[in-house]
Every structure is written in structure tokens, then in C-alpha cells.
Amino acid sequence: MTPAQAVFGEVEAERRVASAPLSHVSIELGHLYMEDFQAGPDRLREQFRQVAPWAETMRRSWQARVPGGRARVSTCFLIDDYFSRFSTPAELVPAVLEAAAECDLTIDYLARESACAETDGVKLARLVEDRLVTDPPAGTNGSRPPVTETGWLCNGARSPYGGAVQAMESARAWEPPAQNAKRRHSIFVDVELWDSDSRGRTWSCPFLAAVWQLLRLGLIRNDGELPVRPVPGGPPFPSDWEELPAIVQLNPAAAPFSAYSTMSVLSSRFLPVELAVRTILSQVFVDAEVLRQVAGRSAGEGVPLPDELVDRISYVFLGA
Amino acid sequence: MLLMGEVRTGLLQNSGEIPESLCQAVLGLLSGERVRVSRRPIMYAVSPDQLTGVDCRLASASRARVRGVGTVLSRASVTGGRVLQGSSHIRVVRAGSDHRLSWSHYLARPGVVEVFGKVRVPDLVEGFAESGAWNDCLDLGSVSERFMDAVQGSPLLDRKAPFKSARTRLRWVAVSAEREPGHEPGHEPGHEPGQEGPGIRFVLGRDRVRTLRLVLPGGLTPGVVDFCEDLALHDWLLTTLQVIFERAGVGTATRAEVTARLAPAVDHLLHLWMPAARLDDEFTPFWERLERRPGFSRQWLSLVARVRDQIAVNTLALLREAGGW
Numbered sequence: 001m002t003p004a005q006a007v008f009g010e011v012e013a014e015r016r017v018a019s020a021p022l023s024h025v026s027i028e029l030g031h032l033y034m035e036d037f038q039a040g041p042d043r044l045r046e047q048f049r050q051v052a053p054w055a056e057t058m059r060r061s062w063q064a065r066v067p068g069g070r071a072r073v074s075t076c077f078l079i080d081d082y083f084s085r086f087s088t089p090a091e092l093v094p095a096v097l098e099a100a101a102e103c104d105l106t107i108d109y110l111a112r113e114s115a116c117a118e119t120d121g122v123k124l125a126r127l128v129e130d131r132l133v134t135d136p137p138a139g140t141n142g143s144r145p146p147v148t149e150t151g152w153l154c155n156g157a158r159s160p161y162g163g164a165v166q167a168m169e170s171a172r173a174w175e176p177p178a179q180n181a182k183r184r185h186s187i188f189v190d191v192e193l194w195d196s197d198s199r200g201r202t203w204s205c206p207f208l209a210a211v212w213q214l215l216r217l218g219l220i221r222n223d224g225e226l227p228v229r230p231v232p233g234g235p236p237f238p239s240d241w242e243e244l245p246a247i248v249q250l251n252p253a254a255a256p257f258s259a260y261s262t263m264s265v266l267s268s269r270f271l272p273v274e275l276a277v278r279t280i281l282s283q284v285f286v287d288a289e290v291l292r293q294v295a296g297r298s299a300g301e302g303v304p305l306p307d308e309l310v311d312r313i314s315y316v317f318l319g320a
Numbered sequence: 321m322l323l324m325g326e327v328r329t330g331l332l333q334n335s336g337e338i339p340e341s342l343c344q345a346v347l348g349l350l351s352g353e354r355v356r357v358s359r360r361p362i363m364y365a366v367s368p369d370q371l372t373g374v375d376c377r378l379a380s381a382s383r384a385r386v387r388g389v390g391t392v393l394s395r396a397s398v399t400g401g402r403v404l405q406g407s408s409h410i411r412v413v414r415a416g417s418d419h420r421l422s423w424s425h426y427l428a429r430p431g432v433v434e435v436f437g438k439v440r441v442p443d444l445v446e447g448f449a450e451s452g453a454w455n456d457c458l459d460l461g462s463v464s465e466r467f468m469d470a471v472q473g474s475p476l477l478d479r480k481a482p483f484k485s486a487r488t489r490l491r492w493v494a495v496s497a498e499r500e501p502g503h504e505p506g507h508e509p510g511h512e513p514g515q516e517g518p519g520i521r522f523v524l525g526r527d528r529v530r531t532l533r534l535v536l537p538g539g540l541t542p543g544v545v546d547f548c549e550d551l552a553l554h555d556w557l558l559t560t561l562q563v564i565f566e567r568a569g570v571g572t573a574t575r576a577e578v579t580a581r582l583a584p585a586v587d588h589l590l591h592l593w594m595p596a597a598r599l600d601d602e603f604t605p606f607w608e609r610l611e612r613r614p615g616f617s618r619q620w621l622s623l624v625a626r627v628r629d630q631i632a633v634n635t636l637a638l639l640r641e642a643g644g645w
């Protein structure tokens with residue numbers, strides 16, 4: 001008798017990880033806060049007018065890179081409904097779309113910022129917070145839990161604080177904080193992730209923006225599933241933000257929402273926010289299986305990606 | 321270059337063994353990630369992988385200053401609803417740069433620690449296996465211990481262990497018998513692991529510390545972690561059963577006392593012995609080697625027989641007292 005091969009498997013013992021449909025690049029055409037809305041429709045039009053050439057440049061550069069010029073490019077627009085609620089989708093969305101169309105821009109996907117905190121019962125921000133692996137200062141050998149300040153995340157070692165100095169003791173001289181990956185001099189960054197009051201936790205703008213980048217890069221999973229899928233939608237839009245899906249697909253012919261890389265065209269007032277976002281994203285541990293999937297597919301298409309996910313994110317910062 | 325890790329093994333702090341659903345709850349250390357459970361041939365549940373960042377010295381036999389930066393990969397597991405393990409390991413590789421890079425570089429390589437400068441593999445192997453964690457050197461055991469503590473701290477456990485037992489520590493290091501690509505012959509004369517054949521060296525140390533050195537026939541596959549955890553589990557079972565038997569006071573205590581002291585072993589331990597239950601085939605020869613010397617299963621079966629004999633003798637005595645015959 002020849003030896004028989006036995007194969008035994010158990011479903012509960014295996015991990016299954018869904019893969020996301022991916023474009024080559026996801027371009028963020030804008031991020032609308034209440035103050036922009038209050039500044040009137042001209043502000044929005046001006047913003048789109050400035051963004052349009054950069055979006056076109058990005059599209060062309062990917063067309064040149066991808067064999068046959070068949071670059072998959074999707075565009076998105078984020079509306080803040082988390083820190084302040086203003087207007088209604090029925091009123092606002094058509095105005096945004098109209099302003100974009102005047103500058104020959106198509107918004108493929110529209111997303112609500114509150115979706116980055118929680119969507120369809122999935123606490124995305126918590127999911128990402130659980131995956132923070134803090135950047136260890138030199139001398140971290142695992143013997144003690146990582147030093148953390150609840151609700152904060154930094155890129156080095158904080159300046160030691162004196163605490164209550166006893167009357168007889170001389171106050172300790174100030175010592176500087178230090179960046180872990182410094183090149184001689186430090187640029188120390190300490191980011192507030194959230195604060196809380198009687199109504200519960202409020203995530204900070206950089207933290208939600210970090211979740212937003214991870215969503216656009218297709219790197220978040222909940223129990224192996226994609227936590228948010230764009231829902232096709234169009235006019236008429238609802239009169240309540242809650243009734244608008246987290247991500248609405250406005251253009252039926254759009255390339256997938258998530259992409260190998262992202263590009264955001266932003267006002268330079270967002271520069272500190274994005275530094276904070278990169279500080280956070282540098283410390284997020286993305287599922288190794290998801291990273292393998294994305295790397296495998298991009299390599300298969302002949303567009304190898306950088307290993308570090310912060311290197312997959314690019315920006316254009318515009319003057320005020 | 322090499323893999324190194326530390327496994328801590330102990331009794332789950334609960335009066336009875338816990339069912340699968342509870343295993344899933346206590347090991348769910350990461351939101352949005354399922355606990356994997358395998359039911360054959362014994363229930364085994366394992367937490368999602370966790371990462372811890374480190375930037376510190378690595379122990380070396382020559383006491384050379386070797387700095388490593390990267391992440392430790394850890395997981396906690398429960399076998400048979402009864403035995404808890406915390407396991408951490410790293411893959412040590414040479415750094416491509418001479419200075420520390422941004423943290424995103426290291427996070428893109430989970431479980432890898434990059435070492436700077438000239439490093440000799442045997443120096444690290446000896447240093448880690450022999451000295452373990454000096455004051456400021458990499459301490460994988462504490463990382464493993466923290467994940468165990470996180471599980472033991474679950475409010476779902478009643479913290480009433482049926483008997484006293486101590487945690488054991490297994491420190492392991494694995495190198496490959498294959499030469500690394502690009503390795504220059506004669507570069508590190510005499511001590512290169514590539515000059516040794518595949519083999520295993522298991523040493524029982526003091527304070528319940530065991531060290532395991534492996535030379536793998538092929539590359540450094542992740543299956544080695546399963547093997548080390550399996551070995552640590554069975555070493556703990558054997559150690560714990562031995563202690564229970566020693567404390568039973570055979571020959572000095574009354575037969576009823578002896579039986580009462582041996583009962584937890586029957587209730588909670590005897591059915592858990594299943595060496596190499598989930599291992600890749602390539603590790604079977606290592607288990608077979610250990611079965612020959614020191615002979616884990618031989619010692620286990622002998623102890624189990626003694627436990628059962630004691631209980632049988634006591635049963636007979638009770639029957640006699642009751643005037644049954």
C-alpha cells in the first residue's frame with residue numbers, strides 16, 4: 001500500500017481576510033469644515049479651481065506609469081459632520097457637486113467624517129487605536145509596559161516633568177524631549193488622540209484623518225471583513241446626515257474607492273494636522289496578511305509599492 | 321540570521337477548564353480580530369498576534385554591545401481550556417543602515433529586530449540562551465508574561481485555581497543549517513551555524529528556566545514557534561505533575577490524603593498530554609529525538625501510572641474498610 005496523504009483543516013483555526021478592490025491612486029479633492037461652508041460658495045469654487053490642475057497632474061503621472069495608460073484613479077471629498085453639524089446633505093451635496101463640475105472635477109465618492117469614528121456599529125477609531133504600537137525610545141527592552149500618556153502619542157521620549165517639587169528641593173533643570181529617529185537634532189511631536197467629557201470620548205481631527213487615510217489605502221479590516229463599503233447614491237440626498245451612508249458612490253463608473261496610494265490637495269493650514277497624521281500612521285500596525293495582499297497585487301500589476309505605508313501617501317499643500 | 325523567543329507556561333486561574341466560547345473571550349486581546357480555535361486533537365485557542373516595540377541591547381556571550389531595534393511578535397494561547405501560554409519571538413537580521421530609521425520602517429517588518437554593526441550569530445545564540453535578560457538587555461520573557469497577565473486578569477475567570485503551580489520559562493533560539501545567501505566562506509571560522517548539522521539541545525536550568533537550541537535543516541520557518549510552544553507546554557505538564565506527585569506524600573500521608581492531593585492531576589492534567597499534535601512534519605524528528613532522550617512521554621507515562629496505582633491502591637483499601645471483601 002502506498003502511503004496516503006491526509007489533509008485536515010478546521011475553519012475556526014484559519015484566518016480569512018477579505019481583499020479590497022483597489023485603484024492606483026485615491027485623490028482627495030477637499031475636506032469641508034463648517035468655517036469653509038460659512039465662508040460661502042465662492043470659497044468652495046476657489047478651492048476646486050486650485051485643486052483641479054494638481055488632480056490632473058496626478059492622473060497623468062499614473063497614466064504614464066501604468067502599462068497601456070489604464071490608470072485607475074478615484075476622487076473623494078470629505079465633509080465634517082463630526083466636530084460640527086451644519087446644513088443638510090440635501091442642501092450641501094448638490095452645491096459641492098456643482099462647484100466641482102464648474103472646475104471640470106468629478107467627485108466619485110463623498111464621505112462623512114463621523115464614519116471614521118464609527119460606522120455601521122464598527123468602531124473604526126477604536127480598531128485603529130488598538131493597533132498602535134508605540135515608537136520605543138532607546139533603552140526600551142520589553143521589561144516594562146510601553147510608556148504612554150493616555151490619549152497621547154509621540155515620536156520619542158517626552159521631557160521629564162518635575163511633578164510637585166518639594167519645598168526644600170531645588171527644581172530639576174529642564175531636559176529636552178527627544179525624537180527617537182532623530183538625525184542629530186530632534187523634531188519632537190506629541191499628538192492628542194482624543195479627549196473625553198461627560199458625553200464620552202471625542203477623537204481628535206488628526207486621529208480621524210489617520211483612520212481616513214487607512215480607509216483610502218484599503219488597510220482596515222474588522223474580523224477579516226472590510227468595515228466600510230461605498231454605497232451607490234445620488235440625488236435626491238436626505239435631509240439628515242445620519243441617513244447618508246458613510247461613503248456614497250456618486251459616480252457609477254468610478255474606479256474603486258480604496259487605492260494603492262493616496263494624494264490629498266489641502267490648504268497649508270492642514271500641514272500640522274498632516275504631520276500629526278503621519279506621526280500616528282507611523283505607529284499603526286496594519287495586518288500583515290492585508291499588507292501581503294496589497295503588495296502582491298500591486299507587484300503583479302508592475303507597480304511595486306513602498307513597504308512603509310506613510311510613503312504611499314502624498315500631498316499638495318496650497319497657499320491660503 | 322536567527323530566531324529567538326521565550327515561552328511562559330502556567331495554569332489558567334480558573335476552577336474548571338474553560339469552554340471554547342470563554343477561550344475566545346479571554347484571548348480576544350485585539351478588537352476586530354478573531355481568536356483562532358482548533359478542536360482536534362485537543363482544544364487549542366490562540367490570540368491574535370500582538371506587537372511590542374523595542375530598542376535595546378541584545379545579550380551576547382562576549383558582552384559586546386549589540387543594539388537592536390524592531391518589534392517583538394507575541395501571542396497568548398490556551399490549550400485544553402486549562403493551560404495558558406504567553407509566547408514572544410523575534411527574527412534577528414542585520415540592519416541595512418548605521419542609524420535608527422523612522423518607526424514606520426520597523427512596523428513594516430513585524431517581528432523583526434534589526435541589529436547594527438558587526439554581529440556574530442554564535443555570540444548572540446550563546447548570549448541569549450545562557451544569560452537571557454541582563455538588566456538592560458532584550459527581555460522577551462516579560463513581554464510574554466504581560467500578555468499572560470492580560471488573560472489571567474480577565475473578569476470572566478474566577479481566579480480559583482484547583483491546585484498551586486508555578487510558571488515555567490522556555491527560552492529558545494533557532495538557526496538554520498543552510499548558509500545564508502551572500503555569506504562568504506571562512507568569514508567567521510569555526511562558529512558558523514552552517515557548519516553544524518540539524519540538531520536540538522534542551523537544557524533544564526534553575527528556577528524553572530529551560531533553554532532550547534535548534535539548528536533547523538531548512539530555512540527559519542514560523543513552524544518553529546509552534547514547536548517551541550508545544551515543547552514548553554509538555555515540559556510544564558511534566559514538571560507540574562511531578563510536583564503534585566512529590567507533594568502527595570506517598571508513604572507518609574494517609575491514603576485518603578494522598579488520593580485527595582493527586583485528584584487535581586486526574587481532573588485537570590492527565591488528558592492534556594498530546595505531543596506534536598499540531599506541528600509541521602519537519603519538526604517531528606525533533607520530537608522523536610527528545611522522546612529518545614530525555615524521554616518525555618516515557619517519564620510522563622510512568623508518572624501517570626504511579627498516580628493511577630496510588631488511587632487504585634487507595635480504592636482497594638477503602639473497599640476493604642467498608643467490608644466489601
